[in-house]
Amino acid sequence: MHHHFLNLKFLTLLLLPLILTLGAADIFAKPEDANATLQIKTLAPTARQDSLDRTIANLLSQHHYRQSPLDDALSSLILNAYLDNLDFSRSYFLASDIADFESYRTTLDDAVKEGNLQPAFIIFNTYLRRLTERTAQIQALLKQEFRFDIDESLEVDRKDAPWARIPEELDDLWRKRLKHETLTLIISGKDQAAARELLSKRYDNRLRQALQSTSDDVFQWYMNAVAQAFDPHTAFFSPRNTENFNIQMRLSLEGIGCVLRMEDEQVSVVELVAGGPADLSQQIRPSDKIVAVAQGDKDPWVDVVGWRLDDVVEKIRGPRGTVVRLKILPGKAGVAAAEKTVRLVRDTIKLEKQAAKSEIKTFKDSNHRELRVGVITIPAFYSDFEAARRGVKDYRSTTRDVRRLLKELTGQIDGLVLDLRENGGGSLQEAVDLTGLFIGNGPVVQVRNSSGRVEVEEDDDESQVYNGPLAVLVDHASASASEIFAGAIQDYGRGIVIGDPTFGKGTVQTLVDLSRLTRNREPQGQLKITIAKFYRVSGGSTQHRGVLPDIAIPSALDSEDLGESAQKNALPWDEIPATRYQGDRRLVMLVPELNRRHQARVSNDPDYQAFLRDLEFTRQQQDKTTVSLLEKQRQAEQARIEAWQRERENRYRAVKKLPLLKSGDEIPEGKDSLIPDLALEESARVVADLILLDSPDKGSSTLVMSH
Numbered sequence: 001m002h003h004h005f006l007n008l009k010f011l012t013l014l015l016l017p018l019i020l021t022l023g024a025a026d027i028f029a030k031p032e033d034a035n036a037t038l039q040i041k042t043l044a045p046t047a048r049q050d051s052l053d054r055t056i057a058n059l060l061s062q063h064h065y066r067q068s069p070l071d072d073a074l075s076s077l078i079l080n081a082y083l084d085n086l087d088f089s090r091s092y093f094l095a096s097d098i099a100d101f102e103s104y105r106t107t108l109d110d111a112v113k114e115g116n117l118q119p120a121f122i123i124f125n126t127y128l129r130r131l132t133e134r135t136a137q138i139q140a141l142l143k144q145e146f147r148f149d150i151d152e153s154l155e156v157d158r159k160d161a162p163w164a165r166i167p168e169e170l171d172d173l174w175r176k177r178l179k180h181e182t183l184t185l186i187i188s189g190k191d192q193a194a195a196r197e198l199l200s201k202r203y204d205n206r207l208r209q210a211l212q213s214t215s216d217d218v219f220q221w222y223m224n225a226v227a228q229a230f231d232p233h234t235a236f237f238s239p240r241n242t243e244n245f246n247i248q249m250r251l252s253l254e255g256i257g258c259v260l261r262m263e264d265e266q267v268s269v270v271e272l273v274a275g276g277p278a279d280l281s282q283q284i285r286p287s288d289k290i291v292a293v294a295q296g297d298k299d300p301w302v303d304v305v306g307w308r309l310d311d312v313v314e315k316i317r318g319p320r321g322t323v324v325r326l327k328i329l330p331g332k333a334g335v336a337a338a339e340k341t342v343r344l345v346r347d348t349i350k351l352e353k354q355a356a357k358s359e360i361k362t363f364k365d366s367n368h369r370e371l372r373v374g375v376i377t378i379p380a381f382y383s384d385f386e387a388a389r390r391g392v393k394d395y396r397s398t399t400r401d402v403r404r405l406l407k408e409l410t411g412q413i414d415g416l417v418l419d420l421r422e423n424g425g426g427s428l429q430e431a432v433d434l435t436g437l438f439i440g441n442g443p444v445v446q447v448r449n450s451s452g453r454v455e456v457e458e459d460d461d462e463s464q465v466y467n468g469p470l471a472v473l474v475d476h477a478s479a480s481a482s483e484i485f486a487g488a489i490q491d492y493g494r495g496i497v498i499g500d501p502t503f504g505k506g507t508v509q510t511l512v513d514l515s516r517l518t519r520n521r522e523p524q525g526q527l528k529i530t531i532a533k534f535y536r537v538s539g540g541s542t543q544h545r546g547v548l549p550d551i552a553i554p555s556a557l558d559s560e561d562l563g564e565s566a567q568k569n570a571l572p573w574d575e576i577p578a579t580r581y582q583g584d585r586r587l588v589m590l591v592p593e594l595n596r597r598h599q600a601r602v603s604n605d606p607d608y609q610a611f612l613r614d615l616e617f618t619r620q621q622q623d624k625t626t627v628s629l630l631e632k633q634r635q636a637e638q639a640r641i642e643a644w645q646r647e648r649e650n651r652y653r654a655v656k657k658l659p660l661l662k663s664g665d666e667i668p669e670g671k672d673s674l675i676p677d678l679a680l681e682e683s684a685r686v687v688a689d690l691i692l693l694d695s696p697d698k699g700s701s702t703l704v705m706s707h
Contacts, residue, residue, distance in 0.1 A: 040132055040211060042125055045117035048520075049219045054115040055518055056223055056236060056527055064230045065450045065507065065530045066571065075109040077229035077569060082123065084568075085225055088159060088263075091173060092130040095163040100126075112226060120222035121215070128210060133167075135207040138174055142200045146179050146192065148631035154180045156335045157625035179629045184329075186631070187638055188339035198303060206265070206306030220525075231530050232567035233509055239523035240310055255317040256324065256344050258284065259424075266291065266305055267312045269331075271424050271477065274379030275355075277344045282670020284342060286422075286477065286557070287331025287622075290316075291339065294325040301327065320347045332556065334621035336628075336637045355382075356398060358405045360413060361684040365701040371691050373684040374413035376405055381426030381434070381481040398426070399433040406437065406465045415469035415687040419680060421499065421555070425480025428508075432457045435488045437465040438495065443579045445484045446535040447508065454535075456579050469690040470495030473683045474547065476557040479503035483542040484534060491538045493584035496550040496591060496690065498683045500557065504564030506543030507571060508532035533571065539578040543571055550591045551598055551686055553679045556618045590693050597689045597703070602682065610651065611678040617644055642667065648675055 061070050068074055079101065087093050104111075104119045111119050154176040155161070164170045178199060185195035216238065223236040257276015260267050267290040272279040292301045293315045304312045316324055324344055329337045356378045363371045378398060387395035394400075409416075425431075432444045436459030443456045472486045472495055483502045489495045507530045514524035534542050544564050564570045602608040621641065628634055645667045650660045652674040661667065668674075688703050 040128055043121055043128075043213065043215050043218055045121055045215055045219065049117055049215065050115035052219075052514065052518065052524055053112060053117055053223065055514065056226065057112045057115075059512060059517075059527055059529060060227065060230055060234070063450065063529060063531060064234060065533060066230050067450055068230065070109040070113055072106040072109060074229055075107060076105050078108045078112070078226050079105055081228040081568070082120065082222060082225035084159075085221055086124070086127045090158050090161050090163055091170065091177070092127060092134050093163060094130070094167065094170070095165045097126055097130065098163050117219065117222065121218060124213075124218045124221070128213070131207060131210055134170065134174070135203055137167075137171060138178065138203045139200060141175055141178050142196045142203075146182055146196075148179070148183060148186075148629065148634075150629070152176065152629050153626050154629060155626050156180075176629060180627055183629060183631060183634055184338065187634055202303050202305050205303070209307065227527070227529075229569060231507065231569055231571050232564075233505070233507055233528070234530050235528045236525060237528065238525045241525070255313075255346055256284075256326075257347075258316075260290070260309060260313065262309050263289075266329075267307075267309065271422070274423075277347050279379075281342065281344055284326075284328065285331060286562075289329040289331065290326050291329055292327035296323050297325070297343070301325075318346050322346050332618050332622060334624045335626075336621070336624070336634060336641070338638055355396065356401045356405060358409060360409070361681070363685065363688045364704045365688075365692060366704055367701045369701070371415070371688045371703070372413045373687045373691075374409045374416045375419060375680065375684060376402060376416065377419040378402065378423055378434075380423055381428075381430040381485075383427045383430050397433075398430045399437065402434060403437060403465055413468070415471075415691045416466060417471045417473055417498075417680070417683050417687055418495075419473045419683075420478045420482045420486065421473060421475040421679075422477045422557075423479070423482040424477065424503075425482055425505070428457065428481060428484070431481035431484040432459055435459055435485055436461050438467070438470060438489060439492050440464060440582070442492075442581045443537045444488045446537065446539075446576065446579055447532050448535060448576060449532045454576060469687055469694050471683055471687045471690070472497050473553075473680065474499040474502050474549065475555045475679075476500045476503060476546075476562050478547075479505045483547050486547045487536040487540075487542055490547060490550070491536050491583060492581065493587045496587060496594065496686070497547060498551045498686060499549050499553050499679065500555050501548050501563075502542070502546035503562075504542065504544045504546035504570075504573075506534040506541050506564075508534065530571070535576050537579050537581045538583075539575045541573050541575060544573040551595055553682055554612070554615055555679060556615055556622075590690065593693060594686055594689055598682070598686055601685065601703070607676070608678055608682065610648075614644075614648060649673060652676065 057070060061068070083093070083098070083101070101123055104123075108119060111117070158173075164173070181199055182192060182195045185198060186192060190198070220236065220238040220241070227234040227236050255276075256278040257273035258278045259270045259273065261270050262268070269278075269284060269286050269288045269290070271286055272284065278284045290312065291305050292303045293312070294301045295315075295318070302315065304315065316326070318324060322345070324346060326342045326344070327339050328342055329339055331337075356376055358374060358376045361373045361375060363373065365371060381398050383397040384392075384395040388397075428445075435444045439459060441459055441462045443458050445457045446454050447457065448454045470489065472489050474482065474486050474497060478486065478499075479502065483504070483506065486497050486502060490497050509528050509530050512527045512529060514527060515522070518524055536542065546563065560566060628637070642663075646661045646663070646665070649667060653660055656674065658674075685703060692701055692703065
């Protein structure tokens with residue numbers, strides 16, 4: 001077993017950020033007949049679950065990288081994670097319930113070790129009772145007409161709010177919450193009666209699903225809280241969720257290519273699989289919420305708020321070539337978002353759609369010489385393992401595709417940008433091999449296991465496919481294998497890193513098949529467990545802090561809610577001794593001058609200044625945690641967001657002498673939008689500066705700005 005845990009070559013695919021973070025509504029069963037009578041069952045654990053609980057506890061305490069004993073401190077983290085999973089927005093439990101649960105704060109560790117699941121089921125049964133009581137109140141509130149001419153507001157972010165002392169406090173919270181949800185539907189085009197009817201069905205449906213929960217559902221939820229107490233990338237997958245996880249890892253999902261998770265009763269988009277229909281549509285972004293799904297162009301909408309995640313995934317998945325429509329609340333519009341509809345044609349995620357691609361940008365210096373900067377976009381660290389195993393000679397991989405693109409660009413470019421924005425990682429071997437295209441031979445990353453043994457992953461090839469001026473463009477969603485690559489390029493002094501600090505996922509996971517471990521014929525699910533940590537060749541970990549850029553170019557993704565530092569119980573940053581490698585200090589000496597030229601250029605560039613204002617506006621929307629319940633004010637906010645989007649688009653339509661968008665016109669998104677990628681444009685200009693500074697005959701000339 002030890003050998004399985006420490007075989008790092010086996011782990012290449014497990015460097016992606018967590019695929020399914022199981023949360024609030026995952027455990028609820030499918031909706032049944034609407035006329036079924038609602039009964040609260042008292043759920044209890046089974047002997048099989050008690051035994052599996054002990055197995056998982058042993059695995060975590062012996063093999064997790066944290067090497068943390070199951071003690072009182074961990075018990076407290078388990079209780080917090082479980083209560084968060086059940087009632088993230090603190091809208092159902094009362095302070096008296098939480099006081100009753102306090103006796104578990106220092107005893108869950110002993111219960112887990114003994115295979116005693118009673119505390120988990122007592123908490124869950126209390127939750128079901130509170131949910132039933134609350135739903136009756138919700139339905140009473142939805143029978144009344146709401147007034148939207150009263151100046152009041154709702155605090156949406158309740159993750160740290162005090163628990164309600166009396167039911168009347170929750171009554172007032174829910175009155176405001178239902179007004180907010182009704183107003184969102186009105187602004188999206190419904191009248192008040194239809195909006196209240198939809199919400200009535202939504203909450204009735206949510207309760208029916210909750211009341212059909214089984215003891216297996218409770219076990220799944222609780223064991224995931226136990227796993228989350230160790231770190232955010234450790235998770236328990238029930239047999240059903242194991243299948244969803246495996247489909248995602250194979251990237252063969254016939255669907256839309258989205259990584260989804262539950263956030264406060266709604267399905268949230270975590271990341272887009274490169275080359276999938278959602279990614280190619282450019283109409284869906286991370287942090288968007290999916291509230292309803294419809295099949296084909298004619299079928300009715302099915303509201304999916306409060307559904308369990310795997311049921312929503314089943315609705316979205318389907319045969320390639322078929323249509324699925326989604327109703328989305330855009331994340332970038334924040335709490336005041338109105339719904340929009342996206343139509344997608346399902347397809348298989350193919351490696352060729354993920355493949356790296358290139359373009360050339362041309363600039364002039366003050367001596368009228370042309371500077372050509374190549375851009376290679378790398379959406380993932382992919383490899384067709386199946387084809388490689390079958391012995392296919394020309395199987396697809398990131399390194400093979402980038403090597404081919406570099407050969408095509410030979411003689412055509414003076415410098416290069418590698419765009420790794422929103423690249424969530426993938427194969428460790430690909431990160432090592434890709435680094436090898438840009439350095440001579442040498443170490444690329446150090447991997448330390450839980451017993452402290454360090455393995456160094458090396459590039460053995462002395463040759464460099466490209467040795468000219470180089471920049472790596474990253475953002476807050478560049479994770480895992482992306483961070484290994486960017487960190488190695490920075491440590492070797494081989495290129496400069498531009499953008500935002502990266503995600504900070506510097507850990508390695510493996511999957512343990514619990515059926516094989518328990519010798520049980522029935523599927524028992526899998527445990528995804530963190531067993532190792534990445535360190536740069538210079539000794540620093542990529543965990544938590546990520547890779548810090550040499551030149552900062554902000555993005556809308558640089559949010560406090562995104563990245564490893566935002567995750568609860570994340571492993572800390574630390575360092576180990578550097579390994580021996582041949583770094584070059586020359587580039588570090590040029591960074592201050594590159595930064596000076598970058599700042600001088602962007603401070604006088606109206607497009608870049610507009611880009612910064614747009615980012616600030618987007619962040620203001622995303623950071624709002626209070627929403628007005630005045631209809632006039634909400635309509636004004638919505639009009640302001642639409643006016644901002646229209647003004648951005650019209651700025652570039654005017655340059656191209658195209659007709660300007662008028663109020664009420666649909667605002668183009670994605671490929672249809674004319675808004676340029678200013679972060680990429682400026683990164684290419686920084687490389688043009690680097691070409692000039694790096695070249696003896698061009699050192700005195702400067703880059704000429706042109707629009």
